[in-house]
Ligand SMILES: NC(=O)c1ccc[n+]([C@@H]2O[C@H](COP(=O)([O-])OP(=O)(O)OC[C@H]3O[C@@H](n4cnc5c(N)ncnc54)[C@H](O)[C@@H]3O)[C@@H](O)[C@H]2O)c1
């Protein structure tokens with residue numbers, strides 16, 4: 001098939017490249033000329049495992065091309081995917097300006113009947129709004145074309161985007177048009193060989209499914225983070241609780257890892273946008289509000305622990321920080337817990353030496369320049385260089401190389417052996433045996449003397 005993808009961010013680029021890999025002829029359009037220039041050289045503007053190789057292969061095979069001109073793409077294709085950003089507006093609702101801009105342009109440039117597929121995450125009713133916008137502009141030009149708008153939300157996770165796209169749990173196709181349904185079924189047929197992955201429904205149902213999925217996952221995480229806090233107060237290790245409840249098939253192990261909060265470009269904004277949808281209809285989204293409030297509080301947990309340990313004034317202290325990206329496998333810093341933590345520590349005068357396997361360049365470009373100018377934040381050359389002379393290590397993102405660190409080397413490099421683990425990656429007993437004080441999320445504080453390894457809250461005195 002001959003298709004056009006509009007927007008070459010995480011979703012558009014992965015979608016375009018994967019459809020090309022399946023033998024389709026794909027044109028990717030973006031308004032960002034620099035991005036398009038980079039992509040034409042088969043260089044990916046984002047870090048996503050496996051993407052650059054697949055990109056190069058499909059450009060080479062002439063199945064994948066990049067342009068800034070939607071008008072030109074309209075001359076060649078009649079199947080369009082909208083994959084532009086839908087960032088939060090000031091009140092938290094989804095800002096549809098990019099989606100509607102694309103709809104206006106399609107109305108201006110389309111020359112034949114077309115199916116327009118919305119892959120961006122958009123509020124219920126947007127497909128209808130896109131259709132009306134396109135038709136309004138077609139009418140203005142006196143063009144009599146039939147346009148179908150389909151909702152086909154995307155469920156890929158950053159860091160595993162190719163795998164998620166190529167082997168989807170499900171493909172949601174929201175349309176009222178039998179013709180559009182047939183086109184999409186044909187396009188997705190290679191992804192649907194052994195199991196029925198395609199779920200057909202109405203456009204509004206599909207739009208809601210995307211928000212409900214993200215809100216459910218965010219709810220699981222916030223629920224677990226709340227349980228973790230309570231565990232800490234009660235002298236319970238939440239990691240045992242996690243395993244205990246995860247083994248119940250009705251609950252499952254996915255998305256119940258407690259931590260220093262969820263980040264990324266999706267959960268925070270989509271929970272807020274769904275809340276706004278409820279509010280606009282006079283409903284009070286009690287659970288969604290609580291999910292959001294817990295996550296905001298959770299992003300303060302590590303700083304709270306540090307202040308509880310050292311006091312409000314952190315000017316004499318330096319910390320090693322492992323992990324800047326909002327999760328492993330990506331260089332994306334959107335709503336990253338690392339940023340919230342850095343804001344809190346730097347405001348109290350701390351110095352931080354940070355290391356991330358891929359997000360350092362993004363951090364230098366996106367974090368406030370004053371953090372670097374005042375030498376509050378330094379980017380270390382490798383993970384152990386971040387530990388030289390520091391008073392504590394703070395783990396924020398659980399990249400694989402951080403999971404099994406060399407404790408002896410850490411002990412030699414650090415001024416004090418203290419670890420704050422924002423992702424519950426380490427064995428408290430092993431760290432304590434190596435002379436480290438250890439504090440994680442919902443596990444209590446562990447000190448060096450094995451006899452004193454009592455989760456905080458379980459006795460009258462808090463071990464320090
Ligand atoms: N990032 C994810 O993991 C993910 C997963 C599923 C769904 N989503 C949703 O998909 C959508 C896109 O997310 P993203 O993370 O890929 O966004 P992004 O910000 O990474 O990329 C959006 C791209 O669209 C381009 N763009 C903006 N206006 C344009 C226009 N008029 N014409 C052509 N290009 C235009 C931008 O230049 C940018 O390159 C959002 O609605 C998001 O919620 C994202």
Ligand SMILES: O=c1ccn([C@@H]2O[C@H](COP(=O)(O)OP(=O)(O)O[C@H]3O[C@H](CO)[C@@H](O)[C@H](O)[C@H]3O)[C@@H](O)[C@H]2O)c(=O)[nH]1
Pocket residue numbers: 121154155156157158159214217221254255256257258259260261262263264265266267326327
């Ligand atoms: O048990 C868990 C699982 C995740 N997280 C955090 O949650 C955030 C989001 O993680 P993840 O869902 O893996 O990454 P995303 O790329 O944001 O993917 C989510 O958001 C996308 C955009 O809508 C959807 O397409 C995906 O299905 C959905 O998982 C990250 O900060 C994780 O650290 C936890 O704290 N605990």
